[in-house]
Amino acid sequence: MAVVYKKSKMLTDTPFHYCPGCTHGIAHKLVAEVLEEMGAEGNVVGVAPVGCAVFAYKYFNCDMQEAAHGRAPAVATGIKRVLPDKFVFAYQGDGDLASIGMAEIVHAATRGEKITVIFINNAIYGMTGGQMAPTTLEGQKATTCIYGRNPEVNGHPIKMCELLATLTGPSYIARGALTDPANVRKAKKMIKTAFEHQAQKKGFSFVELLSSCPTNWGMTTEQALEYVKTDMQKLYPLGVFKEV
Amino acid sequence: MKELMKGNEAIAEAAVRGGCRAFFGYPITPQNEIPEYMSWRLFEVGGTYVQAESEVAAINMVYGAAGAGARAMTSSSSPGISLKQEGISYICCSRLPCVIVNMVRGGPGLGGIQPAQSDYFQATKGGGHGDYHMLVYGPASVQECVNIMYDAFDKADKYRVPVMILGDGMLGQIMEPVELPEFKDLSKLPRKNWATYGDGTGEKRNIINSLLIEPDELEAHNKLLADTYAEMARNETMCEEYLCDDAEIVLTAYGTVARIAKSAVNILREQGKKVGLLRPITLYPFPNDAFRKVAEQDCVKEFVCTELSMGQMIEDVKLATGMLKPVHFYGRCGGNVMTPEDLVEFVLKEGK
Ligand SMILES: Cc1ncc(C[n+]2csc(CCOP(=O)(O)OP(=O)(O)O)c2C)c(N)n1
Ligand code: SF4
Numbered sequence: 001m002a003v004v005y006k007k008s009k010m011l012t013d014t015p016f017h018y019c020p021g022c023t024h025g026i027a028h029k030l031v032a033e034v035l036e037e038m039g040a041e042g043n044v045v046g047v048a049p050v051g052c053a054v055f056a057y058k059y060f061n062c063d064m065q066e067a068a069h070g071r072a073p074a075v076a077t078g079i080k081r082v083l084p085d086k087f088v089f090a091y092q093g094d095g096d097l098a099s100i101g102m103a104e105i106v107h108a109a110t111r112g113e114k115i116t117v118i119f120i121n122n123a124i125y126g127m128t129g130g131q132m133a134p135t136t137l138e139g140q141k142a143t144t145c146i147y148g149r150n151p152e153v154n155g156h157p158i159k160m161c162e163l164l165a166t167l168t169g170p171s172y173i174a175r176g177a178l179t180d181p182a183n184v185r186k187a188k189k190m191i192k193t194a195f196e197h198q199a200q201k202k203g204f205s206f207v208e209l210l211s212s213c214p215t216n217w218g219m220t221t222e223q224a225l226e227y228v229k230t231d232m233q234k235l236y237p238l239g240v241f242k243e244v
Numbered sequence: 245m246k247e248l249m250k251g252n253e254a255i256a257e258a259a260v261r262g263g264c265r266a267f268f269g270y271p272i273t274p275q276n277e278i279p280e281y282m283s284w285r286l287f288e289v290g291g292t293y294v295q296a297e298s299e300v301a302a303i304n305m306v307y308g309a310a311g312a313g314a315r316a317m318t319s320s321s322s323p324g325i326s327l328k329q330e331g332i333s334y335i336c337c338s339r340l341p342c343v344i345v346n347m348v349r350g351g352p353g354l355g356g357i358q359p360a361q362s363d364y365f366q367a368t369k370g371g372g373h374g375d376y377h378m379l380v381y382g383p384a385s386v387q388e389c390v391n392i393m394y395d396a397f398d399k400a401d402k403y404r405v406p407v408m409i410l411g412d413g414m415l416g417q418i419m420e421p422v423e424l425p426e427f428k429d430l431s432k433l434p435r436k437n438w439a440t441y442g443d444g445t446g447e448k449r450n451i452i453n454s455l456l457i458e459p460d461e462l463e464a465h466n467k468l469l470a471d472t473y474a475e476m477a478r479n480e481t482m483c484e485e486y487l488c489d490d491a492e493i494v495l496t497a498y499g500t501v502a503r504i505a506k507s508a509v510n511i512l513r514e515q516g517k518k519v520g521l522l523r524p525i526t527l528y529p530f531p532n533d534a535f536r537k538v539a540e541q542d543c544v545k546e547f548v549c550t551e552l553s554m555g556q557m558i559e560d561v562k563l564a565t566g567m568l569k570p571v572h573f574y575g576r577c578g579g580n581v582m583t584p585e586d587l588v589e590f591v592l593k594e595g596k
Contacts, residue, residue: 012446045312045442057451063440065311065452068334071304074296078308078316079440081292082266086442104304107297 008032009041014058021221023178023211024052027091027120028059030188034195035062035087044087045079047072051093052126070101073108076115087198089116095125098134098158105164112169112203116194119160122211123232130216134158137235142216157235161208165241171203173242177210177233179225190240202244210236246421251386251411252277254422255345256285258393259317263428264343265291266316268305270298270324273357274413275347278319299324303331303344310340311452313439315397315430319345321413322363323354325371332406333372336469337454339438341400343393344378345409347416350552350579358579359413361499364556367410368528375466377473378408379480380528382498386420388525394425401436403476410527412552414500414581476529483531484523487513488538491520492545493591496535496561498524501582505550508587518543519591527557535564547571548591552581 010032018024035044044062048054050069057064067075072090080088097105097119108115124142125131132142132149135157139148149157161175172194176187187209194205210232212224219227249257256278259267267286269279279295286293292309296302302318309316320328325346335342346367350360365371367380379399383389389411396407435441440450456462486506488494493512497505502523512519522538524531538544546569549558555573562571574590576582 042443042445045440047308054455057453061445061449063442063444063450065308065440066338066455067307068304068330071300071307071331074301074304075308075311077294077301078266078268078305078310079312080308081294081305082309082312082314082316083442088442103297104301107301111294 008036010035010061012059012061016059017055018052019215021212021214021224022052023122023209024120026178026184027118027209027211028056030184030191031089031091031118032060034188034192037192038195038199040087040195044089045083047076047079047088047090049090049092049096051096053091053093053120054127056091070096070099071104072096073101073104073113073115073117077108077111077113080113080115084114087116087195089118091118092120093126094119094121094123094133094135098160109164109204109206110167110169112171114198114201114203116198116205118191119206119208120211121160121208121236122213124213124216126213126216137231159236161206161241164206169204170206170242171244172197172205174206174240175208175210175236175238177228177238178212179210179228183238208236246423248419249386249422250277250417250419251389252347252416253281254386255389255393255409256281257424258390259343260285260289260291261425261427262394263315263397263430263433264317265289266309266314267291267293268296268302268309268316268318270296270302270320272321272324274349274416275319275321275345277416278345299327300331303328303335306342307331307335307338307340310335310342311338311440313436313441317343317345319347321347321349322351325363325366329372332378333374333376334454335406336376336378337374337465338452339404340452341397341404341406343396343400343407343409345411348410348412350577356579357413359500359552359581360577360579361412361501361552362556362577363410364527364551364553367408368530368560376469377528378406379403379476379526380408380410381525382410382527383415383525384499384502384523386415386418387422389415390422390424399480403472405472405476410499412499473529480526481529481531481533482525483534484525485534485538486521486523488520488522490518490543492518492543494538494544494547495519495521495587495591496523496547496549496557497521497551498527498557501550501552504582504584505587507584508591511584511588512591517591530560530564532564535561536566539565539568544569546594548574548594550574550582550587553577
């Protein structure tokens with residue numbers, strides 16, 4: 001019988017711990033498939049974040065380092081500088097990357113570190129139970145802004161792709177969404193381009209993936225994906241922000 | 245052949261010769277000569293250097309590079325070392341060998357930029373969160389800095405711990421003649437079977453991690469760390485005893501202060517006073533046995549602990565001597581440094 005689909009070799013057999021309907025799993029799968037397609041097996045070091053993806057080191061079938069909250073780009077910098085010919089990627093959530101780790105991501109980007117960062121923007125702190133994230137939308141409810149994010153009190157959401165695209169160091173900056181098969185396919189292409197940039201040592205590469213957190217958004221899977229397609233994409237438009 | 249070198253530069257060169265191939269720093273006085281030196285020197289030997297965006301980033305770069313198997317280090321001074329504490333805690337839990345140099349300046353807060361020893365607690369008792377220690381040295385001369393730095397990566401690798409060299413502004417800035425050792429042959433070093441070289445897959449992949457979510461797992465890990473520190477104490481403890489055999493008063497000091505104390509001992513000996521010096525070279529593990537032995541000598545009447553702080557090492561001196569004899573304290577701080585005469589005067593006043 002012909003095999004039409006199988007799990008990527010770049011994923012281990014450990015079952016994901018993610019909630020039903022969570023898009024972290026899709027993001028993992030895409031990264032793993034791209035690495036496999038590029039023949040990177042046995043040539044990769046990944047860096048896991050602090051956040052719901054903290055156990056990413058159990059799932060990616062490659063050497064992994066678990067970083068402190070927000071520090072993944074610095075850890076990845078240290079790895080890549082001593083292993084310049086390996087693929088090095090960091091996988092981070094929005095609290096990790098755009099709040100506590102803002103300095104690390106901006107400076108890894110501006111130095112043009114030849115690493116790839118996968119940024120899961122689900123507009124919430126998932127792991128700690130639904131607090132406001134730097135990317136939480138105006139009006140979006142979280143446990144630390146129960147009436148919805150009020151810019152007067154909580155400030156405004158951060159657009160990471162737009163921000164990083166102003167820098168010289170990055171060679172590829174793109175935003176995709178994990179909402180439906182068409183977008184998932186596009187997101188995979190972005191991830192592939194990002195790793196190709198790394199392989200060619202072009203510069204820092206970054207893919208933001210708009211993601212859902214049905215658990216902490218208090219929505220069904222369908223509602224959550226609809227929220228990404230409508231409200232989130234309005235604030236965070238999809239596309240390639242920089243490619244050199 | 246001996247060369248005249250500034251402490252900071254001598255440490256940097258000794259690090260390179262001892263195998264350092266990755267340095268991650270951030271400017272802060274009084275250690276700037278170390279990153280400045282490394283910023284060009286490492287590229288001459290096929291290494292790498294990054295001026296990080298902060299000390300927080302620098303220590304996490306060390307984490308990444310050390311985790312990937314390289315001999316990686318960072319240096320800073322007190323406020324910067326405070327920022328590194330999070331990373332040091334993760335490094336200790338993940339058991340990553342590396343070297344951290346702290347050229348201590350006065351604190352708390354932004355403090356001053358003059359020499360101090362006020363980071364002793366931070367260096368020896370933990371500093372960051374959790375149950376951990378580093379192998380901490382308090383060298384007293386530029387040559388001793390070189391010797392300790394040269395072997396620091398071997399020690400770090402052996403125990404899978406960070407080594408901290410606790411210096412001070414004086415040690416960093418002073419110029420002294422030093423003998424530099426030959427380059428270590430890095431090709432002879434064994435592969436680190438735990439490191440993420442990038443070639444791991446399946447059963448063979450390595451994970452650098454400090455998350456141990458199961459209580460039993462974490463407790464077992466805490467015990468493993470404690471065993472490591474106990475073994476380190478058995479093998480690595482270093483202490484200099486100077487004229488203690490017949491001493492009635494024993495001065496205790498580490499680092500540059502120990503040199504001032506040694507001068508005071510010499511002056512007092514010339515005056516016929518029976519004074520000695522006990523100088524810990526490893527601050528963690530503390531040389532407990534040497535202190536206990538001297539404290540048990542009948543001739544010894546009292547100790548005088550002298551530090552550039554309000555009194556930090558004195559706690560270890562009291563513990564190590566079991567308080568068998570009184571322990572007096574003479575400290576200067578804020579960047580002020582005692583003279584040998586200050587110590588002579590204090591000893592003559594306190595000594596019965
Ligand atoms: C220094 C530090 N501060 C806070 C935390 C607690 N913490 C764990 S995960 C997390 C937020 C994660 O949110 P995000 O990065 O958006 O990832 P998600 O869980 O949504 O995937 C926080 C604040 C921590 N582990 N370390
Ligand atoms: S809490 Fe949210 S982000 Fe975390 S696993 Fe569940 S759905 Fe995913």
